[in-house]
Structures are given as structure tokens and as C-alpha cells.
Amino acid sequence: MAVIETAKSAGFCFGVDRAVKLVYEALEHGKRVATLGPIIHNDSVVADLLQRGARIISNVSEASPDETIVIRSHGVGKAVYEQLNSLGLSYIDATCPFVARIHKIVAEQSALGHEILIAGDATHPEVEGIVGHCSENCTVFHDKDELKCLIDRKFEKSKKMLAIVAQTTYNKLLWEDCIKVLPPEHPDILVFDTICSATGARQSDADALSRQSDLMIVAGGRHSSNTVKLYDVCRRNCPTWHIAEPEELLGLSDTLRAAAADALAAKTDGSPLRIGITAGASTPAHIIKEVQTHMSGIFDTDNIIPESDEFRAAFEEELDKSFRKIRTGERVIGIVESISGNNEVMVDVGAKQTGIVTLSELTSDSSKKPSDLVKVGDELNLIVIKVNDADGTVQLSKRRVDELVGFENILKAKEEGTVLEGTVQSAVKGGLVVNSDGVRVFIPASQSGLGRDADLNTLVKQDVRFVIIDVNEQRRRAVGSIRQVQKTERDAAKAKFWETAKEGDVFTGEVKSLTSYGAFVDLGGIDGMVHVSELSWARIHQPSDVVSVGDTLEVYIKALNPETGRISLGHRRAEDNPWVKFTENFHVDDVVEATIVSTTSFGAFARITDGVDGLIHISQLSDKRVTNVKDVVNVGDVVTVKITEIDTEKKRISLSIRALLDTESEEAAEESDEVVYSDENAEAAEETAEA
Ligand code: F3S
Helix, strand or coil, X not given: CEEEEECCCCCCCHHHHHXXXXXXXXXXXXXXXXXXXXXXXXXHHHHHXXXXXCEEECCHHHCCCCEEEEECCCCCCHHHHHHHHHHCCEEEECCXXXXXXXXXXXXXXXXXXXXXXXXXXXXXXXXXXXXXXXXXCEEEECCHHHHHHHHHHHHHHCCCCEEEEECCCCCHHHHHHHHHHCCCCCCCEEXXXXXXXXXXXXXXXXXXXXXXXXXXXXXXXXXXXXXXXXXXXXXXXXXXXXXXXXXXXXXXXXXXXXXXXXXXXXXXXXXXEEEEEEECCCCCHHHHHHHHHHHHHHCCCCCECCCCHHHHHHHHHHHHHHCCXXXXXXXXXXXXXXXXXXXXXXXXXXXXXXXXXXXHHHCCCCCCCHHHHCCCCCEEEEEEEEEECCCCEEEEECHHHHHHHHHHHHXXXXXXXXXXXXXXXXXXXXXXXXXXXXXXXXXXXXXXXXXXXXXXXXXXXXXXXXXXXXXXXXXXXXXXXXXXXHHHHHHHHHHHHHHXXXXXXXXXXXXXXXXXXXXXXXXXXXXXXXXXXXHCCCCCCCHHHCCCCCCEEEEEEEEEECCXXXXXXXCCCHHHCHHHHHHHHCCCCCEEEEEEEEEXXXXXXXXXXXXXXXXXXXXXXXXXXXXXXXXXXXXXXXXXXXXXXXXXXXXXXXXXXXXXXXXXXXXXXXXXXXXXXXXXXXXXXXXXHHC
């Protein structure tokens, strides 16, 4: 069992806190900020400030005229102020008032001709600054021994009065030792206790805590002199570790556990392990919290003694500062944290309140669920509708941002004539409602691209392309036209067609409409016509015998007339001509199977191949006399016939059944053929067949 306790005064001191706040404020007011050296001995705070636009310079000459220079809490010498003023640079003086007090003391004492002795580290920026306010007669000393030498020398050589001050973070115990070596109540020695009370309090608290702890952790920058002094104070009383970042504890966990085991073994009263934590004046409260968390993990304990009110107040203030203030109407970025059923999405907007986006504020599409639209981790552009501090929530809307952005796009699209895309949401009285980038666009029925009596519902849920033809900015209403897009595209397609098309070009197009004389085929924005005679090699009465609206047809341009705009198309291919195919494959005297397709008073027509019929004259139907054709054959019968003649000029074929029955009949058939082949009879036969 272990108990974790944090020193009463730990972390940010008043002076550092003030300096850091001044930099944040300057940045928030849009100033370009350059700090004279790192504002604080804490890498994470410095990194945050750099990320927000501040920069660090090491001397005034590096500053730009438009920058505001920040003098950090350590303060600077008189020469730096003179340089800033002579260059006309604006600056913020964040010198800690406790340090400024020392500047005042040493300046006054120097002016009186007194010799100044400074207890501290001569290389520390604060001490350099103090020296910079003294005349030449000043000396820095480390400890009582150096002080004693100085005093002895002084009283040997000069009669000047001495003024002794200390660096604000000077070790209080060392200071007390120093006082002891001074001659008591000497009239020529003036002592100013300038150790900062915050430093003193931290050191006293650290001393007290480390005396009752089994091990101590001191958090703070490696170059932070007050942190180093806290470390010195604590390690006199118990095993102590100085860490700059909480994560360093992970690498120390075994060492810490071993030290804890030793401490517990040495205990005779069975009391629990006591772990103390303190931190330097540059350490933010959240770092101290992280140290507590790491230590409670390493020692598997939740027994953390509550921090002082002072610390808690600092932590809450820091937390508040880290959260952005949020105002109604503000545009914010939110990260999706969770999706609650079908109703709402929780988002983190970097504020202390929980962000909520209800479904109706997520989308205007009521058919969607939150999970259809977003997933955890998504970044959303949102607008604040309402801040509710009482229940710690912020109502946000994505839909309204989409509409705002969408409407800006709509205005731009109208100006530039851009074609937009959207989904038809519904058919309403007089037109369609289309959603484009979250904006409702009304498309009047006359601009829908459909015919006058067409059903607008056929476009619902369809993606459509349209242009904006009217906008009412105040009411955020837009009117669009699908028809105009179609017309523009048709015109462009027509222009391109007439520029490039030539006879023989092949197209594959959809049959758009049919008449009794032909089929109109879409060639890509322009229609051409295939005459009924061009649709098939077979004998057809009307286009609908072979094609329907919506069919896809391969066509070629037979003739073009740019003046009338007429385009004649062909569909039948010469190589598909059934007569040509027939003459290549069939010859006189061939015996073939044929199907009776019609009968007349003088004979029957039989189909040999698709599109090729021959005539079986009544006299050739049998070797006996036939008075009625239907007594021998009927439509649909399949008969075996002999090809007795092929008239390539007139494209006529004579067939005979009788020729196959016997020789005698064959001879008789030959006699009769002369009758069949007379033009008169053939034409009469064809007329009859067509009739
Ligand atoms: Fe000032 Fe004391 Fe902090 S001198 S900067 S308040 S440690």
C-alpha cells in the first residue's frame, strides 16, 4: 500500500504564471510575439506557444519592427530596455514583480555608491539582469564561504557600504547560513532578503514533505534553477528523482519500486509507503497531475491525498484556459466521439462542454441514420446553435454549415454558369426539389427536361445535372433548370456532329421513336432516321415489326443534309443480304426443305432461308392435277422441293415437288415451268403474296 502526496505549494508560481498569460494574451490579440529567451523552463508550454505563432529570440537585435518583444519573468538589465527604446520596438515587460523589486534595490544602492553583493548563480539570466541594473561595483557569490571572503576583503580595502541581495530562487537554507557569517548588526552592511516567498514556500513545503516521505519526485525543467533547488532540498531527506517530463517515470519504474521495497523493509511500524511530489515554479499543474497518475500506476494505488486548494484552483484555471471559449454562431471543428443510436452524434469541439449534433442538424435527408453519414474520429465542420452551460452541452449543426457553404457554391455556380449535380428529393406542386450540397434547389416542371404531361415522380431519387437560373439571397432560395443543361449539351453535341460526321460513319444508338415510315435513332444528342426499308432484309410492313423504342441499333450514315438537318441512316448490311447468301449456297437442281409461308390460287410460296421465298406453281405441287392448292399444302407445312430455276435478275426462285416424284412427272414439270416463269405470272404471284 502506498500513499501519494503533493506538496502544498508546487508548480506554477505567480511570476511565471503572469508571464505565460501575457504571451497568450498578446497572441490572442493578434500580435506577432517574440520572447527574449524561452518564456518558461518547460518544453511543453514553450512548444505550445511556438505552435501558436510566438518565436524565441536571444537578443533584441534579432527582432523585427512589427514584433512585440516579451521580457520574461527573469527580467533583463537596464541596457536591454535602452536598446528596445532606441530601436522603437514595442515590448511587454513580464519581469516578475519580485525580480523588479531587486532591480530597484540594486539600482538605488548603486546610485548611493554602495557595493552590491548578490547571492546566486552568476550565469543565471535573472542574476545577469540584476547585475545589469548595478553600476560596476557588484559581485555575485555562491555561498557563505564566498561571502565571508568578500566581507573580509571589503573591510580590509574599502570603506564602502555593502548591500546584499539574493536571487529570488536562492536556497533558503543557504541564505540563512550566509546571514550567519555576517558581522551582527554591522552599520555598513544592508541585507535585503529578496528570496521570493513563492520559492521560499515551495522549498519549505518540499522540505517538510520530503521529511515524511519515503521517496520524492521533483518535476520541472532541467535548467530551472528553482526546480534544481527543490531537488537539493528534498534529496537531503529521502531518495529523490528529478524528472523533466512525466513519461520519464516509466523508465524509472523498476528503480522506484526497488527504492520503495528498501524503504518498506526499513520500516518497523508497518506504516504505508509515502511518496511525495513537488514541482518547480515553471511546471504547469497538468504535468503534476500526470506525475500523480504515473506514480499511482507504478505503485498500483489510488490513495492520493487531495491536493491543496491553491493547487486545485491552478489546475482548474489551467484546464479552463486549455478549453476554448465557445459562442453561439461560431464555426467550429468537431471530432466525432460517439454515435448515439439513430438520433445524435457526440463531438469534441475542444471546449469543456459536450458537443451534440442531432440527426436533423446532421443532414436534411431524413432517410439517413447518423451511422450512414459519419464514423467515430471524423472531423466535422459545425456551427454552434446553442451553448448550455447549465447542463454542459453545446448544440451544433452540420446541416447549417453545409447549407452556408452550399449556398456560397450555388451563388458562384450561378455567376459562372457551372453545371451542378444533385439528387431529386421529391416531386412537389409545380416541380422538383433537388438537394445539392445541402441546399434545396427548386426545379420548375417546365425546367425538368420531361415532357409536358410526364410524371415528375419518375425523377425522384435520381441524380440530375442542372444549372442555377435564379437565386434569392435573402431567403436562401435557388431555382434550377435541368432542361437548360440538356439543351446546351444537345446543341454542343449537334455542333460537334455536323463538324465531324461523314457518310459511312457508324453509330450505336438508342431508338427514340417510331413512325410508320421509319425509326429515329439517337446518335448522341442528335437523331437520325432509318427508313423502314433499311431496317430489315426481310419483308416487313412497319418499323415496329423489327424494332421497339429503347432498342439499341447499330446504324451508319447513308446521307447527310446540313441545310435541312436531315440524317438518313442505314441499318441493313450488304453482306447480310439473304439473296446474296442464297445464291452463294444454293443452285438449280438442289433439293431443299422449305416451309410454306403463303398460298395463292396459282401456287404456294415456300421459305428456303430467312428472307428468301420460292414459288411452287400449282402445276408443280403434285404429279396429279391439282385444282385447289390447299388440298396439297398449307401454311406451315415443311415440304421437300427441288430448285428448278433461279432468276438472279428478278430475284425469283421456282420450286417443284412434282419434279421429285417420278421422271414422267419431272418431264411434265419442265413443261409447266415455262408457264411459271412468265413475267406475268410471277408478278401476279408476287402481288398475290403481298396482298
Ligand atoms: Fe517571481 Fe518568485 Fe516566481 S520571483 S517568477 S514569483 S519564483
